[in-house]
Amino acid sequence: MSAHFSINKRVEFADTDAAGIMHFANFFRFMEVCEHAFFRSLGLSVHSMGREPGRDSMEVGWPRVHASCDFKQALRFEDPVEIELNIKELGSKTVLYEFCFWKNVEDQEKRSLAATGKFTVVCVSWHGGDGKIKAVEIPSQIREKLEQVISV
Amino acid sequence: MSAHFSINKRVEFADTDAAGIMHFANFFRFMEVCEHAFFRSLGLSVHSMGREPGRDSMEVGWPRVHASCDFKQALRFEDPVEIELNIKELGSKTVLYEFCFWKNVEDQEKRSLAATGKFTVVCVSWHGGDGKIKAVEIPSQIREKLEQVISV
Amino acid sequence: MSAHFSINKRVEFADTDAAGIMHFANFFRFMEVCEHAFFRSLGLSVHSMGREPGRDSMEVGWPRVHASCDFKQALRFEDPVEIELNIKELGSKTVLYEFCFWKNVEDQEKRSLAATGKFTVVCVSWHGGDGKIKAVEIPSQIREKLEQVISV
Amino acid sequence: MSAHFSINKRVEFADTDAAGIMHFANFFRFMEVCEHAFFRSLGLSVHSMGREPGRDSMEVGWPRVHASCDFKQALRFEDPVEIELNIKELGSKTVLYEFCFWKNVEDQEKRSLAATGKFTVVCVSWHGGDGKIKAVEIPSQIREKLEQVISV
Numbered sequence: 001m002s003a004h005f006s007i008n009k010r011v012e013f014a015d016t017d018a019a020g021i022m023h024f025a026n027f028f029r030f031m032e033v034c035e036h037a038f039f040r041s042l043g044l045s046v047h048s049m050g051r052e053p054g055r056d057s058m059e060v061g062w063p064r065v066h067a068s069c070d071f072k073q074a075l076r077f078e079d080p081v082e083i084e085l086n087i088k089e090l091g092s093k094t095v096l097y098e099f100c101f102w103k104n105v106e107d108q109e110k111r112s113l114a115a116t117g118k119f120t121v122v123c124v125s126w127h128g129g130d131g132k133i134k135a136v137e138i139p140s141q142i143r144e145k146l147e148q149v150i151s152v
Numbered sequence: 153m154s155a156h157f158s159i160n161k162r163v164e165f166a167d168t169d170a171a172g173i174m175h176f177a178n179f180f181r182f183m184e185v186c187e188h189a190f191f192r193s194l195g196l197s198v199h200s201m202g203r204e205p206g207r208d209s210m211e212v213g214w215p216r217v218h219a220s221c222d223f224k225q226a227l228r229f230e231d232p233v234e235i236e237l238n239i240k241e242l243g244s245k246t247v248l249y250e251f252c253f254w255k256n257v258e259d260q261e262k263r264s265l266a267a268t269g270k271f272t273v274v275c276v277s278w279h280g281g282d283g284k285i286k287a288v289e290i291p292s293q294i295r296e297k298l299e300q301v302i303s304v
Numbered sequence: 305m306s307a308h309f310s311i312n313k314r315v316e317f318a319d320t321d322a323a324g325i326m327h328f329a330n331f332f333r334f335m336e337v338c339e340h341a342f343f344r345s346l347g348l349s350v351h352s353m354g355r356e357p358g359r360d361s362m363e364v365g366w367p368r369v370h371a372s373c374d375f376k377q378a379l380r381f382e383d384p385v386e387i388e389l390n391i392k393e394l395g396s397k398t399v400l401y402e403f404c405f406w407k408n409v410e411d412q413e414k415r416s417l418a419a420t421g422k423f424t425v426v427c428v429s430w431h432g433g434d435g436k437i438k439a440v441e442i443p444s445q446i447r448e449k450l451e452q453v454i455s456v
Numbered sequence: 457m458s459a460h461f462s463i464n465k466r467v468e469f470a471d472t473d474a475a476g477i478m479h480f481a482n483f484f485r486f487m488e489v490c491e492h493a494f495f496r497s498l499g500l501s502v503h504s505m506g507r508e509p510g511r512d513s514m515e516v517g518w519p520r521v522h523a524s525c526d527f528k529q530a531l532r533f534e535d536p537v538e539i540e541l542n543i544k545e546l547g548s549k550t551v552l553y554e555f556c557f558w559k560n561v562e563d564q565e566k567r568s569l570a571a572t573g574k575f576t577v578v579c580v581s582w583h584g585g586d587g588k589i590k591a592v593e594i595p596s597q598i599r600e601k602l603e604q605v606i607s608v
Binding site for chain 1: 318333382
Binding site: 013014016017018020025076 | 169172173175177228
């Protein structure tokens with residue numbers, strides 16, 4: 001498996017705004033689409049069960065505590081875009097993802113960076129029965145998969 | 153209480169698309185905002201408890217089985233719009249809402265219809281424990297409130 | 305070319321709502337994604353130029369005057385869905401599209417209809433210079449392509 | 457005029473996701489709604505004309521080059537939320553806005569911070585006729601108004 005993961009998407013009409021470009025908030029939706037596709041590529045779902053030795057199965061979730069985006073070039077209706085995901089830090093309970101948005105992806109010479117973004121997500125469990133979530137250590141089964149793709 | 157209910161909203165930038173107008177799918181979101189504001193105006197929430205004599209309390213929901221919209225005039229960024237709700241039919245388990253979108257609402261002479269829409273919603277309960285929803289009769293406590301605002 | 309066109313999409317997390325299912329307004333966005341993919345499959349863009357013999361080139365657009373959806377089954381996060389487009393009527397200036405949403409598409413026995421929808425779109429031109437759009441006849445170059453896929 | 461500006465909004469159903477909370481990307485939409493309401497409060501529109509002495513009138517826009525959000529507490533359907541805007545830096549061509557999301561706003565004791573966010577926006581002009589935007593100095597008429605509300 002390569003050190004990064006990417007998906008290809010197209011800017012849909014509903015993603016644009018009256019300035020004629022992709023609305024900035026949709027870059028965040030696209031990053032999440034990439035994150036979830038990455039999880040599926042590992043054989044996991046975002047709502048997957050992490051089963052630990054000596055522990056009950058546990059449903060974990062990944063709410064974000066930070067999201068940011070730096071915008072360099074506009075994306076327009078029907079533009080193909082490649083969204084690349086890298087893991088920059090893998091903490092005991094957190095993951096820091098970095099994303100790159102590439103435009104003009106069909107032409108290696110024109111290919112250029114449209115935006116970069118970051119998510120810090122926390123591994124949480126609903127375990128406990130009070131309905132509250134709490135940060136938990138990333139289950140080892142998931143950690144092993146994430147370690148395989150961390151950027152070096 | 154008058155025979156109709158309305159709210160005032162403004163078209164936000166994220167509601168527009170590259171044609172420079174409110175994206176058509178957002179008319180449906182605006183209708184739902186109006187429906188939920190209507191429920192709150194009755195002292196109910198969309199997720200409210202209907203308590204029937206001789207029955208356990210029951211949480212009801214209102215999924216839509218039909219939604220439609222006819223578009224007459226475009227709405228643009230920052231346009232103020234009045235969304236008017238009328239109940240057209242009140243069945244034992246269903247409600248048919250009609251919506252009107254009014255633009256140029258600040259000027260009685262220019263006030264004109266931008267769109268009309270319809271929702272058919274069904275009263276459902278999660279009662280039963282199998283996690284499945286089923287259509288139920290509209291709780292009498294809610295029905296009484298809806299009857300007060302039905303269009304005649 | 306077959307008598308219908310379809311695309312495959314996945315329900316993304318941002319498409320869902322607090323009821324745990326795809327928000328109903330997003331069915332309309334998905335139908336438009338299918339409509340635009342259909343246009344691209346014909347070698348056209350929604351903002352394409354229709355060049356008529358004896359006429360200047362003309363940019364045409366396709367605003368919708370009607371959109372509706374009937375909801376039969378919920379779609380959930382990560383559900384694969386096939387959206388099928390059929391042309392039901394081809395008028396001189398209008399097209400009536402019908403859409404079917406198929407779920408459980410990976411299993412022919414479980415494959416079932418989640419929703420059906422309709423768009424009536426009007427061919428318009430910005431020609432004229434006053435910035436106003438007006439309904440125009442569908443350019444023959446486009447009409448020929450649409451006629452090839454009309455349902456019979 | 458006070459040193460900050462705020463608006464009150466409610467979390468709508470379409471703003472939530474299958475985790476039962478406001479989808480994180482919608483915090484960015486809410487910040488923009490606040491930014492635009494702030495501009496209107498100054499008697500400006502986001503697409504307003506800045507008229508400089510000795511210069512032609514010039515339409516300026518405010519694309520963002522950076523947006524970020526730190527999430528502290530979830531917002532749920534129908535939650536009232538106050539979004540507060542502060543100007544943190546006023547450059548010659550840029551503005552740095554900071555936003556606070558306050559929940560439980562109806563109860564001073566329970567009032568607490570749900571999220572904080574930042575936008576860096578650049579003043580741009582379409583002046584020049586080639587359809588390209590370029591960063592320009594904030595028109596003095598607008599700068600004067602912004603200076604009145606900068607946080608100290």
